[in-house]
Amino acid sequence: MIDVQRLRVLRAVADHGSFNRAAAALRLTPSAVSQQVAALERSLGAPVVARSTRGVTLTQAGLIMVGAAESVAAELAHARRQVDRLGTGRGRLTVATFTSGGRLLLPGALARFTAAHPGTVVHVRECEPETALPLVRRGDADLALAYHFDGPLPGRPGSPDAGLAWTPLLADPLHVVLPRAHPLAGREALDIAELAAEPWVLGCTKTESYLRRHAERVGFTPEVRGTTTDYFFARSLVAAGLGVSLIPSIALTPEEPAVRVVPLVPPAPARHLGVARIGRRADADTETLVGALREEAARVSGSGCAGGTPPTP
Known part of the structure; x- marks a missing residue:
């Protein structure tokens, strides 16, 4: 059985690049962080970090386990929101978005969403994709309106974003x-x-x-x-x-x-705009907002607001 606390410590080490900085973030001692990582390695039978005088880097096994840690954190955060909804009768949805995409697409999409789910409280966090996507992976945001240029979505170097589902919206x-x-x-x-x-x-x-x-x-x-x-x-x-x-x-x-x-x-x-969310989960609130964003993207693309702007006369 893999200890969830050890996964949390490993994720902090990956985020901060050293045992000392991870310890400060977690309010633990560096030796406690080192012990937790060593215990995780013993339970796996494989090293998860490579130690050097310049800090620590993740091994391939470490990358896999950090991905698992983020998925576990996201699932626990989602479960907590579902339990809160049982007690209050009100849902909660957090959307991370970059500025220009949010300005273009979110107002119309949120109007559609609110009409369909008037009991859900929506929170919006403005941030760039390199911040927004980790928020989704950790469960701190339910979805992210993001973009990428050529190549894959921004993420942790060397780690696939297998846990994220990407819905394209527009070029x-x-x-x-x-x-x-x-x-x-x-x-x-x-x-x-x-x-x-x-x-x-x-x-x-x-x-x-x-x-x-x-x-x-x-x-x-x-x-x-x-x-x-x-x-x-x-x-x-x-x-x-x-x-x-x-x-x-x-x-x-x-x-x-x-x-x-x-x-x-x-x-x-071109930039490629889309919505990222945890792929294994499909709650009604999240799916409704993704659908509303797709409708809004189709509307603005059809009106000429995106996907190509003519020269200024």
């Missing part, structure tokens, strides 16, 4: 945003290689990483003159002439009259 193409007077502003589409000499202003660190990867493929290193965590701020800096930007479709409203939006030539890079 969110990236567009070039230039000052209205820019010589390339009249183009119908641009290749990213044509922007090699341009300074850049970026509104998201992940977009910057994506730009650098694509720029490397075509042979240039972007000169980044501005970085923000806000696409609207990035557009205002473009309008002021600081540089050009790469911005997802859903962050292009409301319009900024001093800039010009130009699509990239196909295949255009």
